[in-house]
Amino acid sequence: MMPHQLHPTNPLAMCAAIRHSRKTLCRRLDDTCAQPDDRFTYAFGATVAAVESVFRHEELIMETLGYERLHEHREENAVILAALHRVMPQVEGGDCALGRQVATALRDVIALHRLSTDLALAVAPHTRRQRAHGHAALTTLHVPNQRRQVH
Numbered sequence: 001m002m003p004h005q006l007h008p009t010n011p012l013a014m015c016a017a018i019r020h021s022r023k024t025l026c027r028r029l030d031d032t033c034a035q036p037d038d039r040f041t042y043a044f045g046a047t048v049a050a051v052e053s054v055f056r057h058e059e060l061i062m063e064t065l066g067y068e069r070l071h072e073h074r075e076e077n078a079v080i081l082a083a084l085h086r087v088m089p090q091v092e093g094g095d096c097a098l099g100r101q102v103a104t105a106l107r108d109v110i111a112l113h114r115l116s117t118d119l120a121l122a123v124a125p126h127t128r129r130q131r132a133h134g135h136a137a138l139t140t141l142h143v144p145n146q147r148r149q150v151h
Contacts, residue, residue: 011065014064014065015061015065017061018057018058018062021054021057021058022054022058022110022111024054025050025051025110026107026110026111028047029047029104029106029107029110030107031043032044032046032047032103033100033103033104033107040091040100041091041092041094041099044088044091044099045088045091045092047103048084048085048088051081051084051106052081055077055080055081059073059074059077080106083102084102084106087099
C-alpha cells in the first residue's frame with residue numbers, strides 16, 4: 001500500500017496540538033520524578049507508555065502536514081524510545097535513581113526538541129493553497145493579531 005499525503009484542515013491547530021502534548025509530557029515527567037520510590041516504578045512505566053503515545057500522535061500530525069523531516073524525526077523518537085525500554089528493566093528492578101536521571105534528561109531533551117520542532121514546523125510550507133493566498137509566514141503567528149494605530 002502506497003502512503004498518501006493527507007491534507008490538513010487547520011495546520012495551526014495541528015502544530016498547537018503538538019506543542020500542547022509535549023508540554024503536557026514535560027509536566028508528566030516532572031510529576032513522575034516527584035513520586036516516592038514505592039510509586040516511582042509504576043509511574044515510570046506509565047510515563048514510558050505516554051511518551052510512546054505522544055510520539056505516535058505527533059508523527060501522525062507531521063505526516064498529515066507533509067513535514068519534510070518526518071523520517072529524521074521518527075529516527076530521533078526511536079532512539080529515545082529504545083533508551084527508555086533499555087532502562088525499564090532496571091527501573092522495574094528498583095533502580096529509582098536511574099529512572100529519575102533518565103526521566104529528567106528526557107524532559108530536557110523533549111523541551112529542546114519541542115523548540116526545534118516548533119521552529120521547523122513554523123517555517124515549513126503546509127500547502128500551496130495557503131501560500132498562494134498570501135498568508136504571512138507561520139513564524140509570525142505567535143505575534144498577537146493587533147493592528148497598530150499610527151498617530
